[in-house]
Amino acid sequence: MSLAVVHSRALVGLTAHPVSVEVHLANGLPSFTLVGLADVEVKEARERVRSALQNSGLEFPHNKRITVNLAPADLPKESGRFDLAIAVGILAATGVIDASQLAHYEFAGELSLSGALRPVRGALAASMDLHQRGQQVRQVLPPGSAEEAALVPDAEVYRAEHLLDVVQHFAPAGASTEDAARSQWSRVPPQTQRPDEDGLDMRDVKGQAACKRALEIAASGGHNVLMLGSPGAGKSMLAQRFAGLLPPLQVAQALENAALHSLVGRFDARHWGQRTTLAPHHTASAVALVGGGSPPKPGAISLAHHGILFLDEFPEFPRAALEALREPLETGHITIARAAQQASFPARFTLIAAMNPCPCGFRGSRQRACRCTPDQVSRYQSRISGPLLDRIDLHIEVTPLPADELLTAPPGEPSATIRERVAAARAMALARQGTPNQQLQGQALDTHAQAEPAALQLLQNAAAKLGWSARGVHRALRVARSIADLAQSKAVTPAHVAEAIQYRRALLGAAG
Template sequence: MLVKTYGSAVYGIDATTITIEVNISGGTKYYIVGLPDNAVKESLRRIESALTASGFRMPRQKIVVNLAPADIRKEGSAYDLAIAVGILASSKQISEQSLNDFLILGELSLDGSIQPIKGALPIAVQAARDGFKGMILPQANAREAAVVSDIQVYGVKHLGEVTSFLNGTVRLDRTQVSVETELKEAGPDEVLDFADVHGQENIKRAMEIAAAGGHNVLLIGPPGAGKTMLAKRLPTILPPLTLEESLETTKIHSVAGKLGVTASLITSRPFRAPHHTISDVALVGGGSYPQPGEISLAHNGVLFLDELPEFKRSVLEVMRQPLESRHIMIARARFSVQYPASFILVAAMNPCPCGFYNHPQQECQCNPGKVQKYLSKISGPLLDRIDLHVEVTPVTSDELTAVRATERSADIRRRVAAARNMQAQRFSKHTGIHCNAQMNTRGLREICTTDETGRALLKAAMARLGLSARAYDRILKVSRTIADLDGSATIRTEHLAEAIQFRSLDRSNWAG
């Protein structure tokens, strides 16, 4: 008897519905066809044990399981539950009447319990598009899938619950999540606050500009100057995630299996800080079956690279294209996947191997050639893609011990949110552009216009600092953000001057 159940396959951050056809006929062998990987092929052994433990029998006949469409590779153990239900329905141990209404997913343990899967949110989105009435999936993934309100989500813990529900003898409680409530209740991290940072007003200003316009930042200074402390507090001044951003970020973490058991939505901006020993595949994503890397996990948030010159050169260079395009395309022989990668890069580094070059009190032990060799680990093309270059100087003892009120993250965040609102209105008709850092060349020429005095200032800066055309564009974008923070409709000369100041660490000026 032929029976059809439905599962799903995830590619990138999108899902494709898979039809699972189970046919039982005369014979003795089991077959799974339709381009399954080893985890799918092994499912029949798990299913046989789970059926026995749940009081059912595994038919001793020829069982053919086809996963359609057959030209798409099927990976992982999420098809276990759908195959098991198909076998039970085909052997008439359970009713098949409602199978067409549900998408069924879950990994089976030998005792019949159901283990969590990856990618529940993109699967739920696709299931709603395909018109399914509901989803049956592991209890651990129910809140994540229930973010999609257009489909009924039922979380289960054991195969027996699924069979009883499909037979109509047990009623399952539908899992429901209020997206609006989740976002409303979410708040910034109250543990970290810019009020904890004494002094460093110029650096705080740079971080505010970065947050307001989505710009990348390079912090260069001696050990203990506060680079890491400042970087960790950048997410506290970023505006809250919108619903669209939250869903997209949650999709990526869902596919990567990074969501917690009780999680439904990611409501705070990600902060990723990989160690400098990371590989290029781990950073940008990839593998035999491509998974999102750190740059995608930092999407809509912050990627912090501490000790930048200690990263392998190949690791840093693979970031050049994603920093421009804000997505990463991972191509393999049979298919390719695309992951979003729109993040704020915050990089921190010492000015030399010993860390004390240009230090006001400590003497540097490195000769000029050694300093230049250390700085040369960061390529010019990568530096061009970093909007703000900021020199972090040590905080004096007077600033550390001073008892005075410092500005809190909440106060800075209000200014950042006001600037972002201006940008949202400005780019309302531009698809895929949400902040100044994402402006394309055409938008740059239309929006970032300057007067004659401003053009003369830019021309002089280009000649003196030896800036590239890309650096020129980034100065205009940063100056537009500074103008937004100032509430100005036009870019004035002082806005340009401040933006140029943040390019003073370009390579021509490093190490003397």
């Protein structure tokens, strides 16, 4: 047979588009042509496939005109994931493989020059997209990628370590199978890894009761937090332990996060099911934070999906990078548009930002006198725009403990105890409205806040006196709703609103 069709997938964002790898062998001047809007990495498959076939003891059709079409032609294709499908197509066109057996299989894998298969990026993302579409496909993948894809429920995944493993499985009936005994072809069982514990616990944080209370409220409602304090006050220590206050990820949430990490080749099975805490350096660009490139790749906000994005030295980040966070903080997703294509990625993360109160870091501190002028303090804090600051629900001050209290204070409350209260508050919110409080918008906020008239009057008075925007008023009401949930109260009372007001003080006021 001189024509063969093999199935594969091309990833655009988190969407796995079907690709038909059509291989045609014809008489004429020997050549190897690859068409179908292929990137440079894909076109290099010609040399990898040729060497892999020869070094595996298989015959490459040198005397034929080989044409490989990756259809549809207008869909961009990148990476070496099509190597295995192209090699299988050539072998099916020459009769080495029974082409009739390939109809219900999809192939992805990069070939080494020896014929061994190497992992590819996005295996879990492709498997998850197939599951969401309700498509039952038999996937043939290299080691590493196969275990990723098998994390998706009901996925039918087969692992092959070498090109010869695929040849032996699809060889025509009656063909020689003298190497079948050492074949590494196998179906991958469902993967059920459990997350490793990171060992970071809130009991390590001594004192800081007010900050722990604010983080507990943030965990209960999914709120964003800005921590303000002098160097060494404990801001990073608190942020690194915040993930331990959150309830365990559901399977669907863990799959979404793992698929995004798989898309950029950063998936680690040891952290499967664990909430991600990303802490990019303050020199990170806007593209590093929100994503970009060609083809578009997810950035830190998407890799922190259902997890925590910790931005230390908040005012030191480039202004463009910080302003790029404004839309994802509201919508929970990011759309990256380029001239050739666009891709959307989820970005439902909790922002934990930390900063010093002034350039020297010691404004209002008992440790050392601050020498910054009011103008310097104002310029430093104004690096964070009002619209971005308005999107951060809780503003808290972290004050350092005196040395005698730090050394003699007993251990703090463990994360597990706080997590139980957070889980109960979240369960109450989900039963009431189906989403965390931070995601309440418009009429849903008015309906589910269930605030008493006196509480609404207190909030109105505070907004008028402090000059809050409409967004600030709504965010304070969401925080009050989370405080009420922690108290297992059906209604938001004035006491809950009064506490919420304390977490939305002006930045300069909080520092002094």
